Amino acid sequence: MQRAAGLVRRGRCLQAAGPWSRSQSSVAAEASAVLKVRPERSPRERILTLESMNPQVKAVEYAVRGPIVLKAGEIELELQRGIKKPFTEVIRANIGDAHAMGQQPITFLRQVMALCTYPDLLDSPSFPEDAKKRARRILQACGGNSLGAYSASQGVSCIREDVAAYITRRDGGVPADPDNIYLTTGASDGISTILKILVSGGGKSRTGVMIPIPQYPLYSAVISELDAIQVNYYLDEDNCWALNVNELRRAVREAKNHCDPKVLCIINPGNPTGQVQSRKCIEDVIHFAWEEKLFLMADEVYQDNVYSPDCRFHSFKKVLYEMGPEYSNNVELASFHSTSKGYMGECGYRGGYMEVINLHPEIKGQLVKLLSVRLCPPVSGQAAMDILVKPPVPGEESFQQFSREKESVLGNLAKKAKLTEDLFNQVPGIHCNPLQGAMYAFPRIFIPDKAVEAAQVHKMAPDMFYCMKLLEETGICVVPGSGFGQREGTYHFRMTILPPVEKLKTVLQKVKDFHMKFLEKYA
């Protein structure tokens, strides 16, 4: 009976198609007709429009891939179509995309990834033994020994252990606990997840999130998505973009009139500003967070990108512990890292991790729950992260080649950082702070009043107008400072230093020539 019923039910699946059904050929014909011929009457009003959509999403801005980049894409298409321009290629200096700029992947990393992807290669003599050993270890920790299985939502356990060991080494013995490590889909994913958990309250008690200005626009975008309150603190351009705690005090004091400042975001080394914070500055910031009961978020994705001989990277975690139990037992900290920057530049794999300190055990449970909704971060990105935190060591077969490749990438970046700073500072009307770290220059540019007026006519911010002209006349794509935030009446742009040295020299020369012409034209 049961079964019979079951069969009858299944029979329904065979039910003849309804009144609207047609033969496939006529369908194809009509369907394409539908697309080609304008329908008799205009389509009815859409359900999803600018008016009806989520207003927080509508408010989101993300300059790094904004209008200037869309324009760059159009120009590339025009060049492909053979349309003549004063240049032959678009140079995308808008985003920190190392491989796209010709940087070669680290061989060891790709060897391990290839072995994990296609384990038949484990029998191939053309792969070094240490890469095979590494791949076997990763695969043994994956479900069914496959990168194609879901991992735990927090990430593959042995990779979290390797991350913890890396942090302990990096911080001179300050212990790290694998249970405090969460692997993420790039750092952006970790940052937005932590902010998502933190934001609450309504009206004057809505969560305020303190971010540096200039900032990396992921922060303003996520704050807008979450309908949180953005609290700006300004970095000191006259002082090498240093973070001044008095400015933090000013910002938090004013913020308390209209929101509940609960989070302090730090980017060190700075993006887009390239400063590297001194140890003293980090201590002051931690003390401030402790005083003001702020949750600290330390964006440390450029920790391997320090070029200035006078600077060193100090992790917030390490300084926090060195400040003693009163701080290390109390200050809540989340620190973020990524496979996309440093010397590996593996952006496409979307690998990242975060380490959380003093997170309430119940919140850890909430975090895992929230992450589990998206199942897990890309396992290939997790594997890439494993190589970042556990590179070949002396005595291992791949060590020498790895070191050569790493030093070549970082050495070139240091050279290009100095080159960029020096060249920009030779141009009247451009001032560039030292590029102590990260991979960008954020020079201040003088824009004459006439140009500001011209920009107003085009309904553009003056630096957007400047960058658009730069793109149209030279093919160089950089991001206007207004996309990162800057002090009223000052203008900047962000440019990556990733192009190969010779190409970078040409780029800088072109910017210089453009800038001189621009000053002349709008004098």
Add this chain to the structure above:
Amino acid sequence: MQRAAGLVRRGRCLQAAGPWSRSQSSVAAEASAVLKVRPERSPRERILTLESMNPQVKAVEYAVRGPIVLKAGEIELELQRGIKKPFTEVIRANIGDAHAMGQQPITFLRQVMALCTYPDLLDSPSFPEDAKKRARRILQACGGNSLGAYSASQGVSCIREDVAAYITRRDGGVPADPDNIYLTTGASDGISTILKILVSGGGKSRTGVMIPIPQYPLYSAVISELDAIQVNYYLDEDNCWALNVNELRRAVREAKNHCDPKVLCIINPGNPTGQVQSRKCIEDVIHFAWEEKLFLMADEVYQDNVYSPDCRFHSFKKVLYEMGPEYSNNVELASFHSTSKGYMGECGYRGGYMEVINLHPEIKGQLVKLLSVRLCPPVSGQAAMDILVKPPVPGEESFQQFSREKESVLGNLAKKAKLTEDLFNQVPGIHCNPLQGAMYAFPRIFIPDKAVEAAQVHKMAPDMFYCMKLLEETGICVVPGSGFGQREGTYHFRMTILPPVEKLKTVLQKVKDFHMKFLEKYA
């Protein structure tokens, strides 16, 4: 002058460490001490607590990786520690994780992925030419010919073209436009992105999202995150989990009293319920969405997983076009697909795509903007998707092996679907609808009153109590129906059919024995 100032500024980076600084060795010692010794006084109150956190995130539930899975993890650790149990291993039948259950990756896919990962292999004679050709094509479309470069936020263009060609083939010539294709980080990412854009309004005009009950809990989780209103429509268990449009009418009518129903989510083939919708049913749903001005979201990630000989997969897109211009020009539709299911089961790569139909051009801009904040989906997942939509064709070197592997996976799944249905329906107090598609059984279980009372004592839902006992006594991990939603007073669980045939037989026998004992115990 300029430069001098610059140098002075840089000098600051050398500034002596502050009052709290210590030697590294003492730091390490102390830091570990900090972790080991209880601090004199208990830590001060945390900033981030269950009380202060984002209440929408707190409200999120995700049963597929909920308490039952945490318990499974604990039991595995106990087994490793040698603690005796009535079983020797935990069988994770809670999640559709094919490779973790021993399914082998599709060779061609992994060959292409390995070639893209480590292009030196393009010279290796041990890879077929068609795989090399495919890899070269993908790499040529990547920045710097590297999977490590960011892609466009919408996804690699040639892969979007391949997706569009796949959809056109699948839908018998109904055209697809690459501009309407967005590559995503698994289907979950696409679904939550579209919902994020759709949700707006306050009070009675807050967006209502219609979802099936039983549902896949991603939907309830994202609705909760977005503070939208969940509008339940019940699938008809007595009718093979069919979707009845009268039930949709009931649901939308009642919803209009307290929210603005704007979105209708469909899962076909069904998860967790495994039904495959008839063409007639899909037409009725589309007509209903058109009448009620609802945005349609079609979760079609199991489109390759149809087993019942009487059923066929019909895409919402195809049926929409076959219904003629009044529908195909007006109904807004987003359809979702994934690399995680089907016959490839590549969950770990987090590959997915969505196709949007009749999306307002301004909204497309908003969508790209929102996606660009996360930069791009994992490029390796995009490459995996390319193989899914562009498998080897007759005449290509890899075609035969590919077909063998594909048919073996799908053939086994069909066998296991029938096996599971038949075995469950032999057990008194268990009734299981036909598994027409997807990869789960969602049997209804009879739970005696005494067991319901026992569950109440343990503050558990009765089916959670049942599944916990099943896990503790047999090591089999399944998800209680209460995690997916079910009609008041009915109880179910979701179990994947992914274990190999012989193992699945054992699992089913163990469930049967457990169930009989359970009925006895609580009679």
